[in-house]
Amino acid sequence: MAENIIELVDLTKKYGSFTAVNRLNLSVKKGEVFGLLGPNGAGKSTTILMMLGLTEPFSGSVKVCGINSTENPIEVKRRVGYLPEDVGFYPDLTGMENLKYIARLNGIPEKDVEARARELLARVGLAEQAEKKTGKYSRGMRQRLGLAEVLIKTPEVIILDEPTSGIDPTGIREFLELIVQLSKEEGITVLFSSHNLHQVQQVCDRVGLFVSGKLIAEGNIESLSQKLFSTESFVVEAGVNSSGKENNGNGLEEILKDIDGVTSVSQKDHTFYVGCSRDATADIAREIVSSGSELAFLRKKEYGLDDIYNRYFEGGEVHE
Amino acid sequence: MTFITAISKEVKFMSDIAKQIQQPKEPWLSKLGLTPRKDVGMHPFRVIVDKEISDLVRSWRFKILIGIIVLTCLGSLYTALTNIGHAVKPGDPDNAFFFLKLFTISDGTLPSFFVFISFLGPLLGISLGFDAINSEQNRGTLSRVMAQPIHRDYLINAKFMASITVISVMFFALGFLVMGLGLVIIGIPPTPEEFLRIVFFIVLSIFYVALWLNLSILFSVRFRQAATSALAGISVWLFFSIFYNLIVKLIARATMPPEMAPERYIVAHRNFILDLMRLSPSQLFSEATTTLLMPSVRSLGPLTMEQVHGTIPSPLPLGQSLLLVWPQLTAIIAITVVCFALSYVFFMRKEIRSR
Known part of the structure; x- marks a missing residue:
C-alpha cells in the first residue's frame, strides 16, 4: 500500500x-x-x-x-x-x-x-x-x-x-x-x-x-x-406490458419479493421498482417471464454520486 | 594560571569569530540575491520587487503623477528664476545661500518648489500605495502568489520597497534636475553645504512620502475596495492640510490668555498651539524643510527677547540645522514605522481567500 x-x-x-x-x-x-x-x-x-x-x-x-x-x-x-x-x-x-x-x-x-x-x-x-x-x-x-x-x-x-x-x-x-x-x-x-x-x-x-x-x-x-445504501445497492426497473394487467397485480409483487437478495418492491403504473442488495437482474427477468407477464423493459439502475449526494443533502438541508 | 589560559582561550575564540567575519563563506551580495547568476534562481524577494517596480513604472497612474510633478517643478523653477534678482537684499543672512533660494522663493503666483513637494508628496504616496494589497485580492492573484514558497511578508515588504525605490529615484532625479537647470541659468554653482542641504531635503521628502505611502498601504490592507482606501487616504490628507489648521485655530482662540497676562503665559500658550500643530505630519515636514533650506531659521518656536539678545544674525551651519529638525525627522520616521507595523500585522493575520 x-x-x-x-x-x-x-x-x-x-x-x-x-x-x-x-x-x-x-x-x-x-x-x-x-x-x-x-x-x-x-x-x-x-x-x-x-x-x-x-x-x-x-x-x-x-x-x-x-x-x-x-x-x-x-x-x-x-x-x-x-x-x-x-x-x-x-x-x-x-x-x-x-x-x-x-x-x-x-x-x-x-x-x-x-x-x-x-x-x-x-x-x-x-x-x-x-x-x-x-x-x-x-x-x-x-x-x-x-x-x-x-x-x-x-x-x-x-x-x-x-x-x-x-x-x-x-x-x-x-x-x-x-x-x-x-x-x-x-x-x-x-x-x-x-x-x-x-x-x-x-x-x-x-x-x-x-x-x-x-x-x-x-x-x-x-x-x-x-x-450509504447498505440494503439497496441496486434498483432494477422492470416495465410490464399492459396486456398482462389482470393476472399480475399483487401476485407478481409477491413473487419478486421472494427472490434472494430483493429487499423492497414498489409499483407505479406498469413499472416495478425492485431494490436489491445484489445484482439480481437476471432472476427478476426470469421470474417475470415465468409468471406469464410480458416483460416490456428491464433497466438496472446503479446509484451515481447524484443519488449519494441527494440522499445526504436532503438530510443536510433539514438541519440547516 | 587558569585565569591566563581562560583569557587566551577567549582571545582565540574571538579571533576565530573575527576570521569568520573577515572571510564569509559566500559573498553577502549573492546572499542577498543581488548578483544575477544564471544557474541559480533569483531570490524571491528580489523577483517581487523587480516586478512591482516594472508594474509601477509602466502604469498610467505613475505617468500622470510624474507629469504633474515635473510640470510643477518647472513652474516653480521658472518663478524662482524670474524673481531671484529681487530676492537678494543687502544684509540678509541667507545671501550666502543664494542657490537654495531656487527652492524657496516665489512671487506669490506659484508656490515654491518645497511647498509643491509638501503638497504633492502625500498625493504621490497615497496614489502609489492605496491599492497595494486589495487590488491583488480583487484580481485573485493574492492567493496564487501566497501559494508559492515565499514568506507572506515578502509581498508587503516588496511592495513598500518597490514604491520607495521608485520615489527615491524620482525625487533625486527631480532635485538634481532643478539644481542643474538653475546652475545653467543663473550660472552660480552651489557650495558643498548647499548641495548637502538639498540632498538632506530630498531625503526628508522621501521619508515624508514614505509616511503617506505606508498609511495608504495600511488602508489597502484594511479596505477591500481600492476606491474606499484611496478615499480614506485622501481624506486623511485633506483633514491635515485643511481642517486641522482650522481646528487648531479655533482651539487657539478659545484658550487665548488675556492680553494683559504675564509674558510666560502667552509663551506657554504659543508653545501649546505649536505642539498641537505638530501633530500634523505636514507641519512637521514644512518646519523641517524650512529649516534645512533657509539656514537663517534658528528656532522653530517662539524666542524671547532675552534669548535673541546679542545674537549675530548669521545662518546656522548644517549640523545645527539638522539638530534643530531632528525631532521633526524622528517624528516623521516614527509615524511611518507605526503605519508600516500596523499594516504588517494586519496583513500577516489576514486570511488569504480567493477573491
Missing part, C-alpha cells in the same frame, strides 16, 4: 462561534486522485487553506508530504501546487510573463525559466496565446494557465479548488482529462474539490463527502454507495 501523502488528524477550524471544519480525519495516498465533494460552505476551501498553511487550524494537525503545514508552510508550498478557485492573473502581463513570474518565485534558475514556461504552455494548450495579455483570456484559458503555473514547480501534490466552475462543458472535459493524464503519467497526487458530482465521478479514484465541516463518508463510488 502506498504511503499517505496528505494526513489530516482531528482538524478543527473555528471562526468565532462558527465551526467551519469539525474534527476532520482524512488521508490521501500517493498517486491518488481524491475528490472532496460537498455543497458551498461545507468547509472544503478552508480545509485546503489549512493544508497550505494559509490559515491556522484551531486544533488538530495537517501533514502534507510528511511536513506539518502549520509549522513549515514554505516547505509544503514548495511541493504542493495549488490552483485557487477562480484564479486571477496580472491582467497587464502576458500569459508567458505571468508564468515566468511564478517560475522565478519558485526559485527556478533563470536559464531554465523561459524553456520550462514554453513547454508547459504547450502542454496545457496555450502555446498560441502565450504572448496575449491575460486580461483578454477566457475563463477556461485562465484555468489552463493556472494549471501550467501549478506544474511549473514540478509538484508532488496538486490541489485544485473548484477548478471547473465557470468553464463550458467541452472545456471541463479537456481539463479533467489533462488532470487524469498528469496523475497517471507523473504519479502526481491530485486533490480536487468540487460540488459537481459528475466531474468528480469521471476522474476521482476516491471521494470524500463533506457536509457542514464534517467528512461524513469516504471511499470509492462503489463502496460509498454500499455504505
Whole structure:
C-alpha cells in the first residue's frame, strides 16, 4: 500500500462561534486522485487553506508530504501546487510573463525559466496565446494557465479548488482529462474539490463527502454507495406490458419479493421498482417471464454520486 | 594560571569569530540575491520587487503623477528664476545661500518648489500605495502568489520597497534636475553645504512620502475596495492640510490668555498651539524643510527677547540645522514605522481567500 501523502488528524477550524471544519480525519495516498465533494460552505476551501498553511487550524494537525503545514508552510508550498478557485492573473502581463513570474518565485534558475514556461504552455494548450495579455483570456484559458503555473514547480501534490466552475462543458472535459493524464503519467497526487458530482465521478479514484465541516463518508463510488445504501445497492426497473394487467397485480409483487437478495418492491403504473442488495437482474427477468407477464423493459439502475449526494443533502438541508 | 589560559582561550575564540567575519563563506551580495547568476534562481524577494517596480513604472497612474510633478517643478523653477534678482537684499543672512533660494522663493503666483513637494508628496504616496494589497485580492492573484514558497511578508515588504525605490529615484532625479537647470541659468554653482542641504531635503521628502505611502498601504490592507482606501487616504490628507489648521485655530482662540497676562503665559500658550500643530505630519515636514533650506531659521518656536539678545544674525551651519529638525525627522520616521507595523500585522493575520 502506498504511503499517505496528505494526513489530516482531528482538524478543527473555528471562526468565532462558527465551526467551519469539525474534527476532520482524512488521508490521501500517493498517486491518488481524491475528490472532496460537498455543497458551498461545507468547509472544503478552508480545509485546503489549512493544508497550505494559509490559515491556522484551531486544533488538530495537517501533514502534507510528511511536513506539518502549520509549522513549515514554505516547505509544503514548495511541493504542493495549488490552483485557487477562480484564479486571477496580472491582467497587464502576458500569459508567458505571468508564468515566468511564478517560475522565478519558485526559485527556478533563470536559464531554465523561459524553456520550462514554453513547454508547459504547450502542454496545457496555450502555446498560441502565450504572448496575449491575460486580461483578454477566457475563463477556461485562465484555468489552463493556472494549471501550467501549478506544474511549473514540478509538484508532488496538486490541489485544485473548484477548478471547473465557470468553464463550458467541452472545456471541463479537456481539463479533467489533462488532470487524469498528469496523475497517471507523473504519479502526481491530485486533490480536487468540487460540488459537481459528475466531474468528480469521471476522474476521482476516491471521494470524500463533506457536509457542514464534517467528512461524513469516504471511499470509492462503489463502496460509498454500499455504505450509504447498505440494503439497496441496486434498483432494477422492470416495465410490464399492459396486456398482462389482470393476472399480475399483487401476485407478481409477491413473487419478486421472494427472490434472494430483493429487499423492497414498489409499483407505479406498469413499472416495478425492485431494490436489491445484489445484482439480481437476471432472476427478476426470469421470474417475470415465468409468471406469464410480458416483460416490456428491464433497466438496472446503479446509484451515481447524484443519488449519494441527494440522499445526504436532503438530510443536510433539514438541519440547516 | 587558569585565569591566563581562560583569557587566551577567549582571545582565540574571538579571533576565530573575527576570521569568520573577515572571510564569509559566500559573498553577502549573492546572499542577498543581488548578483544575477544564471544557474541559480533569483531570490524571491528580489523577483517581487523587480516586478512591482516594472508594474509601477509602466502604469498610467505613475505617468500622470510624474507629469504633474515635473510640470510643477518647472513652474516653480521658472518663478524662482524670474524673481531671484529681487530676492537678494543687502544684509540678509541667507545671501550666502543664494542657490537654495531656487527652492524657496516665489512671487506669490506659484508656490515654491518645497511647498509643491509638501503638497504633492502625500498625493504621490497615497496614489502609489492605496491599492497595494486589495487590488491583488480583487484580481485573485493574492492567493496564487501566497501559494508559492515565499514568506507572506515578502509581498508587503516588496511592495513598500518597490514604491520607495521608485520615489527615491524620482525625487533625486527631480532635485538634481532643478539644481542643474538653475546652475545653467543663473550660472552660480552651489557650495558643498548647499548641495548637502538639498540632498538632506530630498531625503526628508522621501521619508515624508514614505509616511503617506505606508498609511495608504495600511488602508489597502484594511479596505477591500481600492476606491474606499484611496478615499480614506485622501481624506486623511485633506483633514491635515485643511481642517486641522482650522481646528487648531479655533482651539487657539478659545484658550487665548488675556492680553494683559504675564509674558510666560502667552509663551506657554504659543508653545501649546505649536505642539498641537505638530501633530500634523505636514507641519512637521514644512518646519523641517524650512529649516534645512533657509539656514537663517534658528528656532522653530517662539524666542524671547532675552534669548535673541546679542545674537549675530548669521545662518546656522548644517549640523545645527539638522539638530534643530531632528525631532521633526524622528517624528516623521516614527509615524511611518507605526503605519508600516500596523499594516504588517494586519496583513500577516489576514486570511488569504480567493477573491
